[in-house]
Amino acid sequence: GAGVSQTPSNKVTEKGKYVELRCDPISGHTALYWYRQSLGQGPEFLIYFQGTGAADDSGLPNDRFFAVRPEGSVSTLKIQRTERGDSAVYLCASSLIYGGGTGELFFGEGSRLTVL
């Protein structure tokens, strides 16, 4: 596709439920990043992938959060036993160059998660 695509754009769920958020990066981009943006805050790093493997998952807040990228393209962020504090906009970005060292990140429009 022309840009980074994220689905769903909005997700409302109840506390304790399981949620999956999907990211389809720009074709050919090997690096993929997940960020979380709470109201009034800047994006907070969660995890990034180089190809199929997670190069750095140190930003995941706890073991309820998990992300996969099995074929090196589409990625899914999975949140178990959701809590109200998980409510945020989850941003996905991709980059042609690993680590974004000299290449900018291209962001999707985000998935807004609301946990009631």
Add this chain to the structure above:
Amino acid sequence: AQSVAQPEDQVNVAEGNPLTVKCTYSVSGNPYLFWYVQYPNRGLQFLLKYITGDNLVKGSYGFEAEFNKSQTSFHLKKPSALVSDSALYFCAVLPDTGRRALTFGSGTRLQVQP
């Protein structure tokens, strides 16, 4: 660990006037510095970056930024603001070692009045 500070939550400027959005950073080693813009209901968009070389970097939509190593700053500037520049601006830093992902500031809302 790296960090970015944007000391102003909001900047107000009249159309046609120059604007400055401030950013300071803390990082080990040589930083790569970025500015991104977020328009309402749109994804973050890349504006400009500093990697090395000339301290004055020019980017999209007439924006530029000045890297100042001694002051650890990377302020965003534009000589003449437009109403359409009104948006949320984020400064970000990428260290040359360690975690290879951007660390963002908290953002500054720019409001340009007609």
